Amino acid sequence: MTLITGAAGGIGSVLARELAPSHDLILAGRGGQRLDDLCRELKALPLVLNLEQPASLAEAAQSLSRVTNVVHNAGMVELGEVSGQAHEVWTRTLAVNTVAPAELTRVLLPLVRAERGSIVFVNSTAGLSASAGWGSYAASKFALRALADALRAEEAPHGVRVTTVYPSRTATPMQQKVRQQEGQSYDADAYLDAASVAITIAFALNAPRDAVLTDITVRPGPR
Numbered sequence: 001m002t003l004i005t006g007a008a009g010g011i012g013s014v015l016a017r018e019l020a021p022s023h024d025l026i027l028a029g030r031g032g033q034r035l036d037d038l039c040r041e042l043k044a045l046p047l048v049l050n051l052e053q054p055a056s057l058a059e060a061a062q063s064l065s066r067v068t069n070v071v072h073n074a075g076m077v078e079l080g081e082v083s084g085q086a087h088e089v090w091t092r093t094l095a096v097n098t099v100a101p102a103e104l105t106r107v108l109l110p111l112v113r114a115e116r117g118s119i120v121f122v123n124s125t126a127g128l129s130a131s132a133g134w135g136s137y138a139a140s141k142f143a144l145r146a147l148a149d150a151l152r153a154e155e156a157p158h159g160v161r162v163t164t165v166y167p168s169r170t171a172t173p174m175q176q177k178v179r180q181q182e183g184q185s186y187d188a189d190a191y192l193d194a195a196s197v198a199i200t201i202a203f204a205l206n207a208p209r210d211a212v213l214t215d216i217t218v219r220p221g222p223r
Contacts, residue, residue, distance in 0.1 A: 001026055001066050002205070005049065005104070006074030008034040010172025011122065015071065015198040016042055019205070026064065029074070049074075051100035052092060058107045067108050068117035069205055072101040072144075075122070077137040077174065079181040090136045097140035102147055109155070116159035118205055121148045122197075125168045125217065133182075152214065161212040163204040167197045168219045192220055 006012040007027035025044035029035040039046040127141030152162035170192040179186040204213045
C-alpha cells in the first residue's frame with residue numbers, strides 16, 4: 001500500500017494515476033468531492049487528514065493496518081517578506097510542510113519498517129536556496145530536508161529507504177496561486193509538467209532494492 005498526501009492536488013493526482021496500475025493506494029487529503037472521485041476512479045482507499053493539526057494525525061491513521069510507502073506531497077505556500085508576515089503564517093506553514101510530515105512519519109514507521117518500504121518527501125528547490133519573499137516557505141522546506149536526512153540515517157538499519165525530490169516551479173493550481181501572490185501572469189508552458197515530477201517520484205519508489213535515490217532535483221529541460 002502506498003499512501004500519498006495531497007493526493008487530490010496537481011502533482012498528487014497525477015502521481016496517483018501513474019502508480020495505480022502497480023500500487024494499491026491510500027489517497028490522503030482534506031476530503032471533498034475531488035478526493036472521493038479520484039479514489040472511486042482508482043479504486044483507492046481514502047484517508048482524511050488535517051495537516052494543520054498534526055496532533056490529529058495519529059488518530060486519523062489508526063485504522064491503517066498496512067503501509068509500504070509514504071509520499072509526503074501535500075504543502076502550502078504564502079509569500080511575504082519577513083518584516084510583514086505574522087507568526088500565524090509561519091506557524092501554519094511549518095505545521096503543514098514540516099511538523100505534519102514528521103508526525104505522520106512517526107505514526108506510520110512501524111508499518112513501513114515491517115514492509116521495508118520507502119518514504120518520499122516532495123520538497124522544492126526553495127528547500128535548497130531561499131529567495132526574498134519566500135522566507136516562511138523556504139524555512140519549512142529546509143527543515144523538511146533536515147527531517148529527511150536524519151530519517152534516512154536512522155532508518156537504514158530497518159531497511160527503509162528515504163528520498164527527497166526537489167521540483168522547481170511546476171504547472172499546478174498551487175503555482176497559479178503563487179503567481180497571483182506575485183502579481184504575475186501564469187503560463188503553464190513555462191513550468192515543469194506535473195507528470196514529469198510524478199514519473200520521477202514513481203522512479204524513486206520503483207528503484208531496485210539495492211539502490212536508494214537520496215536526493216533528486218527536477219528542473220525544466222532544454223526545449
